[in-house]
Amino acid sequence: MKTIKIITEKTNKEMTANDYFSKAKDFEVTGNYKKAIELYSKAIQLNPNYVAAYNNRGKAKCALCQFEEGLEDYNKAIALDPEYADAYMSRHCVKSYFKYEYDDCKKYYELKIEEANKRIEADPKDSEAYYNRGKEKDIISQHEEAIKDFNKAIKLNPKESVFYEARGDAKYMLKQFAEAIKDYDKAIEINPKNYTPYRSRGSSKFILEQYEEAKEDFNKYYKSEIEKTSKEIENNPKDRWAYYNRGYAYRRLNQDEEAQKNFKKYYELAMKAANKRIKVNPKDSKAYYIRGCDKKDLKQYKGAIKDFKKSIRIDNKNIWWVYKELIEVYKLLGREKDAKDIEQKLNEIEKEKK
Numbered sequence: 001m002k003t004i005k006i007i008t009e010k011t012n013k014e015m016t017a018n019d020y021f022s023k024a025k026d027f028e029v030t031g032n033y034k035k036a037i038e039l040y041s042k043a044i045q046l047n048p049n050y051v052a053a054y055n056n057r058g059k060a061k062c063a064l065c066q067f068e069e070g071l072e073d074y075n076k077a078i079a080l081d082p083e084y085a086d087a088y089m090s091r092h093c094v095k096s097y098f099k100y101e102y103d104d105c106k107k108y109y110e111l112k113i114e115e116a117n118k119r120i121e122a123d124p125k126d127s128e129a130y131y132n133r134g135k136e137k138d139i140i141s142q143h144e145e146a147i148k149d150f151n152k153a154i155k156l157n158p159k160e161s162v163f164y165e166a167r168g169d170a171k172y173m174l175k176q177f178a179e180a181i182k183d184y185d186k187a188i189e190i191n192p193k194n195y196t197p198y199r200s201r202g203s204s205k206f207i208l209e210q211y212e213e214a215k216e217d218f219n220k221y222y223k224s225e226i227e228k229t230s231k232e233i234e235n236n237p238k239d240r241w242a243y244y245n246r247g248y249a250y251r252r253l254n255q256d257e258e259a260q261k262n263f264k265k266y267y268e269l270a271m272k273a274a275n276k277r278i279k280v281n282p283k284d285s286k287a288y289y290i291r292g293c294d295k296k297d298l299k300q301y302k303g304a305i306k307d308f309k310k311s312i313r314i315d316n317k318n319i320w321w322v323y324k325e326l327i328e329v330y331k332l333l334g335r336e337k338d339a340k341d342i343e344q345k346l347n348e349i350e351k352e353k354k
Contacts, residue, residue: 017047024056033060051081055090062090085111112136127156131163138170146170161191168200177204195224218252225249240269270294285314289322296329304329320346 024039040057044050058073074091077084088108116133119126134149150167157163168183184201187194202217229246232239247262274291277284292307308326311319323346330339 015042017043017050017053020046021050021053021056024053024060028056028060028063033063036060049080051077051084051087054080055084055087058087058090083111083114085115109136109140125156127153127160127163130156131160131166134170135166138166138173141173143170143173147174159190161187161194161197164190165194165197165200168197168204172200172204177207180204181208195221198224222249222252226253238269240266240273243269267294267298283314285311285319285322288314289319289325292322293325296325296332301329301333320349323349 020039020043024036024043027033027039028036037057037060040053040060043053044057047053054073054077058070058077061067061073062070071091074087077087078091081087085108088111092108113133113136116129116136119129120133123129130149130153134146134153137143137149138146147167147170150163150170153160153163154167164183164187168180168187171177171180171183181201181204184197184204187197188201198217199221202214202221205211205214205217226246226249229242229249232242233246236242243262244266247259247266250256250259250262271291271294274287274294277287278291281287288307288311292304292311295301295304295307305326308322308329311322312326323342327339327342327346330336330342
């Protein structure tokens with residue numbers, strides 16, 4: 001036993017910051033966030049300027065609802081490297097739980113565009129870089145500029161299906177529906193097995209009152225979704241989102257019985273996942289919130305109220321979205337006075353933040 005201990009200690013001493021970082025990621029993926037935090041911290045001890053370690057430790061802390069500490073790590077990552085895009089998006093996601101803030105999100109996309117700019121500068125014939133830049137521009141509503149990038153990408157590589165699909169999406173946002181359909185047609189012609197353009201083309205046709213053709217496109221898309229999610233479930237029977245997505249596809253095809261079976265399985269797995277999180281960490285406010293939302297969807301309103309209140313008792317300041325859900329449940333039950341009382345508390349919290 002002593003020999004094993006000596007070898008272990010020696011191995012730990014020889015481990016680098018990158019070694020600890022790599023091990024931490026493995027634990028994070030499996031949901032062991034406490035161990036991941038411990039190992040990210042060791043990586044930071046060896047390399048106090050390890051930007052990615054701060055960012056990932058922040059994610060692990062937020063997974064345990066340690067939001068304030070998580071924000072500190074994101075802030076540190078950004079302070080060390082103001083061009084580290086992932087930290088801005090991570091910080092934005094946390095802030096959005098408290099109150100919608102868009103500065104970090106905007107910064108994230110600006111940096112992603114800058115990354116694409118550098119790729120294009122290094123290789124002006126990099127069609128994927130133009131496509132990536134166009135996608136980022138389209139997300140931040142620069143649709144006309146996005147189309148210019150997609151045009152360039154298509155000129156460099158006219159046989160890439162997703163380039164046409166992306167340009168069609170940008171045209172759709174500009175309400176150029178007839179032109180968007182042409183791009184979706186081309187995307188489907190190049191790759192008939194990519195079914196997402198069918199949904200987009202169906203939406204365009206529906207707006208143009210081409211209802212029968214729209215229905216055909218929607219049916220093709222949702223049948224492909226059923227096929228895809230069925231394979232996902234076969235590979236992982238505990239993938240609750242695959243059940244949810246398959247249920248939604250069945251619902252859109254008016255197969256209500258099959259839809260309900262899948263939704264029932266989704267909620268069964270979702271409840272088990274939330275219960276497991278609460279068992280591991282009884283102070284996991286977000287787990288109570290998630291379980292409360294599931295109960296609300298199942299019209300188990302008393303149980304939902306109980307979970308939302310528990311979530312608030314654990315963290316009564318930084319979870320305004322729980323108050324919003326609780327207000328909605330009270331209104332569904334016709335308890336207007338209770339809803340107004342919670343609204344008043346929410347307003348008080350908002351004033352304190354200002």
